[in-house]
Amino acid sequence: MEQDGINLWRQIGETLAEEIGTGTFAPGDRLPPSTDLATRFGVNQHTVLRAISHLQNEGMVRIERGRGTYVADVIPYRLGRRTRFEENLKELNHAPQRTLIAVTDIPSTPAIATHLELAPNELVTQVTVLAIADDIPISINSNFFPRSQLPGIGDAFRVEAARPKPNLATQSVLAALGIADFERRKIRIRGRESTQDEARLLRMPPQENVFEVEVLNVDAEGRPIVFGQSIFCLSRVEFVWDFALGDLS
Template sequence: MARIDPAPNAPQGPVIERRSGITLWRQIEQSIEADIVGGRAVSGSRLPTEAELACRFGVNRHTVRRAMEELERRGLVRIEQGRGSFVAEDVIDYRIGPRTRFSEVIARNNRAPSGRILSIAEVQASDAAAAALKLRRGRRLWCVERLGLADGVPVAYALHHFPRARFPGLAEALARGGTLTRALAACGLADYARATTRVTARLPTPREAEHLRQPRNRAVMVCENVNVDQDRVPVEYCVVLYPAGRVQLVFEF
């Protein structure tokens, strides 16, 4: 049987055999799967291009593409238009309960949480925000655009809305660094709890897809959250986008 050895610098996995009774694309699929399962291709890492894999296995790119499509269907890899193919990350269990804090949720998944404030702006309350916060439409709000990461990978893109009249120093508190929870504590809100969460799904906008580092044709889960203080007064209306391939929502009661 003819044997196709991988290139010297390629991950070492099973070689493919012609005339073995197993299609070439299936053997390529099994070889790449072995690299992933064996830890030679780590979670989140970029895989070789179709051209590189075709050279490695001595086949045409259509054969490689068929193998990659099957690996994506099985959830072992994710293919991003214009960026390449990546080993699929372990899905994060994002637990939503009465007290949901991003850093705590990510840490419970044995990941390193981090956040990045993208912008802080003063805006007029939209219909949705006004209804959620029980304010008149057009009232002034702080809108905090934030990206949440786990091990440096984006897992949440959020727009947080807070009543400006209640938290006049929020922008300054956030500018000093730290988490949203600490900034709110500095503004007099010691604790808050989740009142409602509404979940839908859609395709991301170009801006959202760019921040989440995912293709526009891959769905995101959209959570509209309302948080309240100890007197059940709404203090935050938040819209959070989670990439469906990296996060699954778990509701705890």
């Protein structure tokens, strides 16, 4: 009996995978509800959910909490010295958007102080933003700015967020404060389990993993200007390395 159950969910998974592969369900399409699929295949809902879970593990679908199951549409995110989130998405015909979550001044942790070349516990402004592509949450970005160097950065983000059509790109906000150019100096990427808050904000299953990306940006004189920690939903993005960037460190 158990073997029959395994065969059933595998057969359902193979059928759905074939339909995804042939374009019956295109990238970004929402699959029918599990109740409808259970009726279609003549099985119980649990069997369908096992098939969908398998497809998720294979990277073919993504599950958004409270919204449904969608065919995976992985965004290739280019990593270069100056490649920005908005530029990358527009090149791929995706609509970028950012939502401000929080702005707060906090004492720098030892790691942040080291990256930004600050004294221990020196104040930094933490700006946390949710990055979205085509209404799908892609990443949670926490950027840390040296308050002594950029005392007005927090207010600049608050003012921009209050506009009818805000542009919360770090590049744009810094440009308004007189910093016309900056580039990535260091990038560190690692995988880990998501926290409950991360899974909630990214509308992803609690058991799905995330990429944690740390980036140090410097201004035209090579001074650290912002240290960022971004959490990406693993099934929604892949990183494409731009060799012009140089060596990882």
